[in-house]
Amino acid sequence: MDNREKILTSALDLFYARGYDAVGIQQIVDAAGLTKPTMYYYFGSKRGLLDALLGEQYEKLERCIDQAAVYNGDFPETLFLVAKAFFHFVSENRKVYSFMLALFYTGQENEGHKAVEPLISRYYRKITGLFEAAASKLGNMNGRQKQFALGFQGLLDMTFLRVRSQTPEHEAIVLDEMQIRGIVKQFMYGIYS
Amino acid sequence: MDNREKILTSALDLFYARGYDAVGIQQIVDAAGLTKPTMYYYFGSKRGLLDALLGEQYEKLERCIDQAAVYNGDFPETLFLVAKAFFHFVSENRKVYSFMLALFYTGQENEGHKAVEPLISRYYRKITGLFEAAASKLGNMNGRQKQFALGFQGLLDMTFLRVRSQTPEHEAIVLDEMQIRGIVKQFMYGIYS
DNA sequence: ATGCTAATATACCGGTAGGTATAATAGGAG
């Protein structure tokens, strides 16, 4: 692992545990066994570090979802595949996804919020696109695709947070296929009722 | 409004917009038109200010819910009354509830998280108690009361965040009874399916 | 008027924040 990666890793650990604003550059480079100029050489600023961290991690999430999110006519199955891809990613990247959610929930004038906001919006557009692709077949969404997308992703986030809180920090987050199908089923019943 | 209140108000405004760690005491007292020693006279420390702010606001939320959350045999109706009380509170206190959620989602080693955690836990215990009171009549919960409570509250939070994001900062958040009934209905279908 | 207390301001503390000027080091290309 080169020094750039060391800094990114230490930063994520600390941001996840204490939050972006509560962590100083000094603490990050200390944890990485380096010094401040090294961090500024690679990232230019604290915000630059955050952007790099979020950008690189978000790309991984997006690739995960893109591989799964192909509407093929069977909408519940598509949602299941998306949910499965999502949980696969967050299980192996619990820190980064938790951190992204935390940043997104902080005040809109917060620097961290401004950094994640475009990524989260982009992600939601992707999920919304799924519902729009299915709109012609489902028919009864009445322009509520965005609301459904938010509801669906909210259910996934909520489930992630619940399972995370019940899983010790050092253990892997586990959700089997049956549980994931259960979540999608619950969501679909909500839509059709 | 006395000076103590002025400080609490300014603090909430700033914490809500920028986050707890990103706001300094100096900014808070400047916004309130006062000076630092006044803040330290009333609250002793930044953490003391946060505790006072959260404590006083949480009490209002708890009173709101307590008035509504009395299980009377009709469980869906009980949930509806709780949801209605919840939305009534968050509509009139959008900043404080948003701020509480933000703090709760930040890292567990963050001071702000430590401050809200007991309040949120207490709140969840209250909601869980509702499901436990209904357990004898509903019967089929199989010890999943806590999970249902988290799911139900998560749905309320999610809805609040969605409606909030669609409501301009200066406008009141509005959810009519029909929409609230729809949310509860969606949740119940999930349980029974 | 006098003394007491609650409430507020001025001016300051040590520490650390984000950030940088400068120099040393190291590895490859010629």
Next chain:
DNA sequence: CTCCTATTATACCTACCGGTATATTAGCAT
């Protein structure tokens, strides 16, 4: 061997952080 560039560290900057010692003000009871 020598130069060049990429990388890293030492030492420092200013600004602001949370917090406080001290003085002042205002109101009130005597």
